[in-house]
Amino acid sequence: MKPEKDAFGQLLWAFFKNKKDHGFVERDDGYIELFEVNLCFSEYKHWPFYEKEALKYANVRVLDIGCGAGRHSIYLQKKGFDVTGIDNSPLAIKICKLRGLKKAKIMSITEIGKFKQNSFDMIIIMGNNFGLLGSPKKAKAILKKFHDISSGKALIIASCNDPYKTDKPEHLEYHEFNKKRGRMPGQVRIRVRFKKFIGEWFDYLYVSKNEMKKILKGTGWKIKKFIDSNKSYYIAVIEKE
Secondary structure: HHHHHHHHHHHHHHHHHHHOOEEEEEEEEOOOEOOOHHHHHHHHHHHOOOHHHHHOOOOOOEEEEEOOHHHHHHHHHOOOOOEOOOOHHHHHHHHHHHHOEEEEEEHHHHHHHHHOOEEEEEEEOOHHHHHHHOOOHHHHHHHHHHHEEEEEEEEEEEEEEOOOOOOOOHHHHHHHHHHHOOOOEEEEEEEEEEEEOOOOOOEOOOHHHHHHHHHOOOOOEEEEEEEEOOOOOOEEEEEEE
């Protein structure tokens, strides 16, 4: 990723250095939302209960996809797990290393096939990052790669947001907009903006629990358990079939 396109990384870096600043997430229908970057640096004691519950499943070798500033990776590393964090943002990875993460790589989710078979016992895609799977077709392909690079009893811990648990007109209108162009209602196209930095557009996938189950079919994975929040967020504990 070119430095001028790493708006996400620039936002993290500004917060890392100054403990302030904020950015925005822009959707392709013009909707703009504040990016709460402070959450990327939050400590365990401030995490929601469902994240704490999910990480109780942590196993020896962990791959943290879309690790950002490394809050989950660093916590698990301190607990004695062998953690590798990956992110396609060079600045995010720089921050992870400066914060003490021993294994941090600049890598996109689409490149995980570079890892050898049986490399990990758990794959975490937290912070709503099931969305990084992008689309149903891309998700199935990536999940099959997850299967290849993980051990026989590996788990995926995936955080997601149910797009249907909203009554906001701007989101309901976007669902209809997506349907008309042959996309899933919760398949958003977004980019990060920070000051003069504008990131590249990318697809981010929000799904219901039933939609997630359908995506998992044929990938070698199945739902073990859902951990609910008191809002639209949930975490899926996914095991091998």
